[in-house]
Amino acid sequence: MNIEKQREFIEKVKNMNVGKNLKYSIFTMGCQLNENDSEKLCGMLENMKYTKTDQISESDFIIFNTCCVRENAEDKLFGKLGEVKKIKEQKGTIIAICGCMMQEKHIVEKIKKSYPFVDILFGTHTLHKLPEDLYTVICEKTKLQDIIDIDGEVIEGLPIKRNDKIKASVTIMNGCNNFCSYCIVPYVRGRERSRNPEDIINEIEELAKQGYKEVTLLGQNVNSYKGNGNLGITKFSELLRAVNKIQGIERIRFVSPHPKDFSDDVIEAIRDCEKVCKIIHLPLQSGNTQILKKMNRKYTKEQYLELVDKMKAKIPGLSLSTDIIVGFPEETDENFEDTLDVVDKVHFEQVYMFIYSRRVGTPADTMQNQVPEPIKHVRFDKLKALVEKQIDENNKKYVGTTQKVLVEGKSKTNDKMLTGRTDSNKVVNFEGSEELIGNVVNLKIVSEHMWYLKGEL
Numbered sequence: 450m451n452i453e454k455q456r457e458f459i460e461k462v463k464n465m466n467v468g469k470n471l472k473y474s475i476f477t478m479g480c481q482l483n484e485n486d487s488e489k490l491c492g493m494l495e496n497m498k499y500t501k502t503d504q505i506s507e508s509d510f511i512i513f514n515t516c517c518v519r520e521n522a523e524d525k526l527f528g529k530l531g532e533v534k535k536i537k538e539q540k541g542t543i544i545a546i547c548g549c550m551m552q553e554k555h556i557v558e559k560i561k562k563s564y565p566f567v568d569i570l571f572g573t574h575t576l577h578k579l580p581e582d583l584y585t586v587i588c589e590k591t592k593l594q595d596i597i598d599i600d601g602e603v604i605e606g607l608p609i610k611r612n613d614k615i616k617a618s619v620t621i622m623n624g625c626n627n628f629c630s631y632c633i634v635p636y637v638r639g640r641e642r643s644r645n646p647e648d649i650i651n652e653i654e655e656l657a658k659q660g661y662k663e664v665t666l667l668g669q670n671v672n673s674y675k676g677n678g679n680l681g682i683t684k685f686s687e688l689l690r691a692v693n694k695i696q697g698i699e700r701i702r703f704v705s706p707h708p709k710d711f712s713d714d715v716i717e718a719i720r721d722c723e724k725v726c727k728i729i730h731l732p733l734q735s736g737n738t739q740i741l742k743k744m745n746r747k748y749t750k751e752q753y754l755e756l757v758d759k760m761k762a763k764i765p766g767l768s769l770s771t772d773i774i775v776g777f778p779e780e781t782d783e784n785f786e787d788t789l790d791v792v793d794k795v796h797f798e799q800v801y802m803f804i805y806s807r808r809v810g811t812p813a814d815t816m817q818n819q820v821p822e823p824i825k826h827v828r829f830d831k832l833k834a835l836v837e838k839q840i841d842e843n844n845k846k847y848v849g850t851t852q853k854v855l856v857e858g859k860s861k862t863n864d865k866m867l868t869g870r871t872d873s874n875k876v877v878n879f880e881g882s883e884e885l886i887g888n889v890v891n892l893k894i895v896s897e898h899m900w901y902l903k904g905e906l
């Protein structure tokens with residue numbers, strides 16, 4: 450889609466803002482896709498002569514890019530809105546809210562009723578229209594709502610201000626067609642729409658030129674990526690192979706694939722592409738076949754375990770991470786034991802654990818026999834104990850080995866230390882000179898801690 454019109458609005462707002470030294474704050478909730486969207490929002494704002502600040506009280510523009518995948522993601526927004534009201538009263542700050550929550554009608558109604566001071570509400574399908582919406586609000590001194598239910602087209606060519614200089618995220622597809630029964634994402638992000646291969650490859654080639662070393666390909670279901678055939682790319686495995694050829698890029702990651710679409714060609718591409726990290730995020734959600742059926746995940750416990758075995762057999766040194774939901778409606782203690790059993794068998798490198806959260810409009814929300822909160826917590830703690838035991842055991846295996854670590858920068862907690870990640874995404878801290886930032890170095894692992902390893906050059 451042509452974004453010429455938005456470029457014109459960027460120019461118009463920029464001309465109004467020149468010389469005013471205006472500041473903006475941005476709050477991003479949710480997944481890496483939202484982070485990547487926020488980088489585009491920042492790109493547009495900086496082109497309109499706003500500079501980023503961490504001091505929310507000095508902001509002339511505040512934007513919230515929201516998530517609604519679980520209730521606690523929503524609560525974060527309402528907590529913050531009370532705070533910005535005062536800032537707006539003092540400074541006339543323009544307040545905008547965008548992202549996934551804005552695609553939920555009941556939330557939009559709640560905001561309009563309880564937080565009427567918010568100036569701009571826009572959704573996931575109108576993200577690129579920030580310049581136009583902002584221009585209208587500034588000029589006409591009105592409030593504005595720009596939310597549509599129709600799937601947005603794939604937008605190319607938006608300015609972008611990236612958070613990092615070594616690792617970059619590249620969205621390869623938007624939306625989801627899977628409708629897992631607990632999940633709100635398909636309703637707020639629309640159907641799957643893949644970017645054209647040439648646009649993706651151009652973006653990554655440009656990143657390589659700028660010195661980026663690692664790319665993460667993003668989508669709600671990356672292995673159902675569909676290319677238009679340009680550059681010979683029609684599917685995810687072909688895209689991986691093409692990205693692997695880009696000079697300068699040293700590491701490739703992707704999130705998230707769906708187990709049901711993990712075909713042999715994808716496994717073989719991961720095996721063959723030396724830059725693709727040999728850690729795969731493979732969301733399990735539940736280890737029990739009946740619960741998986743109710744979740745509409747389209748695989749059984751046995752099929753998941755067979756897939757893991759096949760992947761491990763074909764890809765030497767492979768490790769896995771996963772997402773798990775505890776307390777899905779009707780989950781019994783016995784069902785939950787299957788989840789523990791799969792975790793026990795697979796030995797994940799990392800497990801992201803979630804307590805089931807009811808989402809309005811999803812089939813699971815109206816299922817009978819919702820699991821009581823205290824039981825959900827008991828199960829969560831049980832899973833957490835098992836996972837931590839495994840991580841601890843796994844960390845011990847690293848000690849004494851040599852790991853290739855991409856140096857990402859200085860450690861946030863200790864200025865004298867550098868920090869980076871192994872191929873398997875483990876954080877390693879070590880002493881070294883700043884010139885190493887952006888390089889892959891060999892580190893001997895000397896000690897392990899729950900969430901990081903310590904290394905020596």
Ligand code: SAH
Binds near residue numbers: 518633706805
């Ligand atoms: N598309 C990705 C992830 C989307 S959301 C995938 O399928 O893997 C990220 C994770 O949030 C999901 O994997 C799931 O574990 C969790 N999640 C989604 N909806 C949830 C809900 N209603 N309650 C609790 N966790 C949820």
Ligand code: SF4
Binds near residue numbers: 626628629632633670
């Ligand atoms: Fe949600 Fe399932 Fe789609 Fe992932 S695959 S975004 S969990 S509906």
Ligand code: F3S
Binds near residue numbers: 478480483516549638
């Ligand atoms: Fe949240 Fe939207 Fe991502 S609901 S998890 S920000 S796609």
